[in-house]
Amino acid sequence: MTTYVALLRAVNVGGTGKLPMTELRSVCAAAGFTNVRTYIASGNVVFDSTLAKRAVQQALESRLxxxxxxxxxxxxxxxxEIAAVLQANPFSxxxxxxxxxxxxxxxxxxxxLEHITGRRNEQVALGKHEIYVHYGDGMAKTKLRIPAAKNGTARNINTIAKLAQWAAQS
Known part of the structure; x- marks a missing residue:
């Protein structure tokens, strides 16, 4: 049994992709995942599965x-892996x-890093399968554009820490 963290893209953000967390938990349970827990209403879910990582992703994507x-x-x-992302944060x-x-x-x-535009006082660093960004003045007024991140999904370090904590408790 492996504990996984699923991060959904563009869920309950800016009025798009509405997905109640009760429904997300139901979708995960229908996929056969156990010990399913969601964290805040932005598409974060921790669960256990006997499936391989790619099979978990495919099962969840098809049901969603x-x-x-x-x-x-x-x-x-x-x-x-989520614990390693937290540990590798270059802006700790x-x-x-x-x-x-x-x-x-x-x-x-x-x-x-060469293709970033709109950079002001943001700091950007590359991780293994992540891009870390520290927004010195916050995200509200940033003009930062990272083309390589267009198919990714961002979580702040507080959220990552909570997800890593939950995953470690499984």
Whole structure:
């Protein structure tokens, strides 16, 4: 049995992709996942499964598409991987609520930093399958654009810490 963390893209953000967390838990249970818990209403779910990581992603994506009538992006990390993301945060001395990891399916391209636009006082660093960003003035007025992050989904360090804690308790 493996503990997984699923991070859904564009769920309950800016009035798009409405998905009540009770429904997300039901979708996960229907996929055969156990010990299902959701964290805040932005598409974070921790659960256990005997399936391999890719099979978990496919099962969740297909059930969410059936529910929503459109594709819903899902990024999967094991409990150990989410803990490693937290541990690897290069901005650990900065405010956790102003620091995010943008989760990607694959490693960020080597030229990611070269293609960033709108950068002001944001700090950006590449991780294994993540892009870390510290927003010095917060995210509200940022003009930062990271083309390599377009298919990713961001979570702040506080959220990642909670998900890692939950995954470790399974």
């Amino acid at each position: 598409e059936a529910y929503a009538g459109k594709a819903v992006g899902v990024l999967i990390r094991t409990g150990k 001395n900065e405010a956790a609520n102003r620091t995010v990891a943008i989760f990607l399916d694959d490693a960020p391209p080597a030229d990611t």
